[in-house]
Amino acid sequence: LTGTLTRRADELYLTLNTEEKTLAQMIFLQLISIIEGSEPVRRRVAQADLLAEQSPERKATIQKVLDIFYKQRFLTFDRDPVTRAPTVEIAHEALIREWDRLQQWIETSRDEMRIQRQLASNTQDWLKANRDTGFLARGARLDQFKSLTKSTYGTISLSPDEKTYLSVSIALSNRLAWYRRVIAGALITLTVLAVILAGLGLDRANQAERQRARANREAHVAQSRELAAVALSNADQIDLALLLSLEALRISNTYEARNGLLSTLQIEPRLEAYLHGHSDLIRTVTFSPDGHYIASGGRDNQVILWDADSHTQKFVLTGHEGWINSLAFSPDGTILASGSADSTVRLWDVTSGEMIGLPIEAGIGSVWSVSFSPDGQFWAAGGEAGLIQVWDVATQKPLDEPLAGHSDIIYSVAFSPDGTILASGSADNTVRLWDVKTGREIGEPLTAHTNWVLAVAFHPSGSLLASAGADGAIVLWRLDGKNTTPILTFEEAHTDWIRGLAFDPSGNLLASASVDQSLKFWSVAANQSVPAPIEISQNEVWSVAFSPDGQFAVSTDGNDVVLLKLLSDEIRTDLLINDLAIKPNSSLLAMASGGPTQDDGIDAVSIWDITENHQVAQLTEHAGPVTSVAFSPDGAWLASSSADQTIILWETANYQPQKRMVVSTLAQNPVWSVAFSPDGQVLASASEDGQVIFWDVATGQSIGDPLIGHIGGVLVLVFSPDGKTLATGGQDKTIRLWDVDTRELIATLEGHIDWVLSLAFSPDGRTLASG
Numbered sequence: 001l002t003g004t005l006t007r008r009a010d011e012l013y014l015t016l017n018t019e020e021k022t023l024a025q026m027i028f029l030q031l032i033s034i035i036e037g038s039e040p041v042r043r044r045v046a047q048a049d050l051l052a053e054q055s056p057e058r059k060a061t062i063q064k065v066l067d068i069f070y071k072q073r074f075l076t077f078d079r080d081p082v083t084r085a086p087t088v089e090i091a092h093e094a095l096i097r098e099w100d101r102l103q104q105w106i107e108t109s110r111d112e113m114r115i116q117r118q119l120a121s122n123t124q125d126w127l128k129a130n131r132d133t134g135f136l137a138r139g140a141r142l143d144q145f146k147s148l149t150k151s152t153y154g155t156i157s158l159s160p161d162e163k164t165y166l167s168v169s170i171a172l173s174n175r176l177a178w179y180r181r182v183i184a185g186a187l188i189t190l191t192v193l194a195v196i197l198a199g200l201g202l203d204r205a206n207q208a209e210r211q212r213a214r215a216n217r218e219a220h221v222a223q224s225r226e227l228a229a230v231a232l233s234n235a236d237q238i239d240l241a242l243l244l245s246l247e248a249l250r251i252s253n254t255y256e257a258r259n260g261l262l263s264t265l266q267i268e269p270r271l272e273a274y275l276h277g278h279s280d281l282i283r284t285v286t287f288s289p290d291g292h293y294i295a296s297g298g299r300d301n302q303v304i305l306w307d308a309d310s311h312t313q314k315f316v317l318t319g320h321e322g323w324i325n326s327l328a329f330s331p332d333g334t335i336l337a338s339g340s341a342d343s344t345v346r347l348w349d350v351t352s353g354e355m356i357g358l359p360i361e362a363g364i365g366s367v368w369s370v371s372f373s374p375d376g377q378f379w380a381a382g383g384e385a386g387l388i389q390v391w392d393v394a395t396q397k398p399l400d401e402p403l404a405g406h407s408d409i410i411y412s413v414a415f416s417p418d419g420t421i422l423a424s425g426s427a428d429n430t431v432r433l434w435d436v437k438t439g440r441e442i443g444e445p446l447t448a449h450t451n452w453v454l455a456v457a458f459h460p461s462g463s464l465l466a467s468a469g470a471d472g473a474i475v476l477w478r479l480d481g482k483n484t485t486p487i488l489t490f491e492e493a494h495t496d497w498i499r500g501l502a503f504d505p506s507g508n509l510l511a512s513a514s515v516d517q518s519l520k521f522w523s524v525a526a527n528q529s530v531p532a533p534i535e536i537s538q539n540e541v542w543s544v545a546f547s548p549d550g551q552f553a554v555s556t557d558g559n560d561v562v563l564l565k566l567l568s569d570e571i572r573t574d575l576l577i578n579d580l581a582i583k584p585n586s587s588l589l590a591m592a593s594g595g596p597t598q599d600d601g602i603d604a605v606s607i608w609d610i611t612e613n614h615q616v617a618q619l620t621e622h623a624g625p626v627t628s629v630a631f632s633p634d635g636a637w638l639a640s641s642s643a644d645q646t647i648i649l650w651e652t653a654n655y656q657p658q659k660r661m662v663v664s665t666l667a668q669n670p671v672w673s674v675a676f677s678p679d680g681q682v683l684a685s686a687s688e689d690g691q692v693i694f695w696d697v698a699t700g701q702s703i704g705d706p707l708i709g710h711i712g713g714v715l716v717l718v719f720s721p722d723g724k725t726l727a728t729g730g731q732d733k734t735i736r737l738w739d740v741d742t743r744e745l746i747a748t749l750e751g752h753i754d755w756v757l758s759l760a761f762s763p764d765g766r767t768l769a770s771g
Helices: 002-014 018-030 047-051 056-071 093-098 100-128 139-150 160-200 202-233 238-251 255-267
Strands: 075-079 086-090 271-275 282-287 293-298 303-307 312-317 324-329 335-340 344-349 367-372 378-383 387-392 410-415 421-426 431-435 441-446 453-458 464-469 474-479 484-490 498-503 509-514 519-523 544-546 552-557 560-565 577-582 588-593 604-609 614-619 626-631 637-642 646-651 656-662 671-676 682-687 691-696 702-708 714-719 725-730 734-739 745-750 759-761 768-770
Touching: 002 093, 002 100, 018 047, 018 056, 018 100, 047 056, 047 086, 056 075, 086 093, 093 100, 100 139, 100 160, 139 160, 160 202, 202 238, 202 255, 282 324, 282 544, 282 552, 282 560, 293 324, 293 552, 293 560, 303 335, 312 344, 335 367, 335 378, 344 367, 378 410, 378 421, 387 410, 387 421, 421 453, 421 464, 431 464, 441 484, 464 498, 474 509, 498 544, 509 544, 509 552, 588 626, 588 637, 604 626, 637 671, 646 671, 646 682, 682 714, 682 725, 691 714, 714 759, 725 759, 734 768
Parallel strands: 324 367, 367 410, 410 453, 453 498, 577 626, 626 671, 671 714
Antiparallel strands: 075 086, 271 560, 282 293, 293 303, 303 312, 324 335, 335 344, 367 378, 378 387, 410 421, 421 431, 431 441, 453 464, 464 474, 474 484, 498 509, 509 519, 544 552, 552 560, 577 588, 588 604, 604 614, 626 637, 637 646, 646 656, 671 682, 682 691, 691 702, 714 725, 725 734, 734 745, 759 768
């Protein structure tokens, strides 16, 4: 029944003339709603909205198309239950799911439809708020809405209310820009006025000079503050915000300028550069094998070759008549292949920027992915027809018939590092492996995904394959020659479609680019540090690639290429870190971790080498969260305290537990802090019951009576550099100073209005800092 329905729809569509076909596409797209994370669904639209602001001839044609599809029962007419105005909607949900032509329209216009539905939602909010200006669009969102007036295919039609909302938003934006120009003009006028007034006091030259300088400073300060404010208001465009902040700082070193610059830098410290050159969204980026070049391509039908060091354009490669979906360098870096929605693949000479030979008709519909074999002899392309074609690079001729097996669009292809296997990901929700030599499929399709597979990538070792797609999940497959099995799945890696995957050269990191506007890095090797998600884009992120040395990653942000420098000295874990300590004269860092929930991570002491950026040991002897760590002055011992009411002394030569001191047998009496005396012979501990205990490091026995004075738990303690004084802080918001020899209270320091969590003596012992 569904096949008959879609076949009838195609037959009916083909009876239309060119104008009627265009209008049919516009009508059906207006009758579809795209909801984030869900399949497209039908929606009811007022017929008046479809006919609004059209010429009489176009209205008649639109009405004709509506009547044609209505009579064949593909559309239904009704009336709005409130206004009683005539409405129209798609008669069958199955038509949306199964009609291939409509699916192609949706995929082609998905971005514009998403923006148009957002515009519709904003318009309704504005109308409900009695046209309050606070609901008008601004900045990047307004730019997105304005792009609908230049719809790529002319298939997005705006209602009168939406057009009114857009025009009012644009007017408000222009008015605000005018206000800023007026303010700048006023500042300049004030500067000129100050200079004129200063010149009137010729008999008081010194005073006039001071007045003139003061006026200039004030003008510069005002201009600096104005630019700093504009920079912060453009925080969604990091490169622009940085330039504005730097100019504000150049004009005057104001607090606002410094704060604006620091705030912008903190948004994404990995940002190396923005590369501007494309006029529409970028869909693919890649590094050359030697790391000297970056190639990018997108919806402006252009390929740009960039110098990766100077961040400048080397060549702009034109000729394609459709979007650029994929780019790939040959292994020797001399050839760049581009695959396009115009159903062709073009090969470019990287040295000259000239096309090699003629455009290659792929014969597989729109080309979605291209890839070179590691030896550079072959390249493969996957496309809209669900086929893969492999070509000989030297002759530019196909090796054989296309590889067939997928039942839908092939979005991604990749060769294994040894060149013997070709992997493909498809809209049929499967990953397939192919023997490059024979062209035969290897084993059964891999079926862990629940939606389209949009990206595949081989691990540098060739033993793993990563796949990702429209289900937001990443799957790692182990390739052992016989069976291919999923060994790790990131079920909710992203909140929207994953468009790109790439392993770094070491194979320790996997990067993923997603429609949810983020770029993420995932640990493949044990104990590998993973940078935090990068969310600097207000646009869908379609592609990601690593430089050959692994120091840089390149990705996309709308029309711009984003170059990121990876922070190799950054240690990130999934643990709740309670305390840190550095071993004297060493590059070792101890971390105390754990918390009351499983999300806080393991209860452990982790030892990291901060020079090599890897974990040396993980100590899990404690039965509760580890609250504090401290190295002895000679580095021979490491002490750790825990919510399990114990202290453990570890020998740092082998990190084996040597002594365990039980502070209390009472439940709910965590040991919050430990500290060694300067001579390393005594260890002090602070606990929830308000007691401070001294311990003999050699024997593990307590020394004398505990110090008692705080009301509530003691949270932190520290010895003075000479070892004669012990400072303690706690839940009673006070700091207490104790004589170590006599155990007498020397002084009580008050001033904090909440718990005291941190203490530190200056090197000369004369100053104590508390937090």
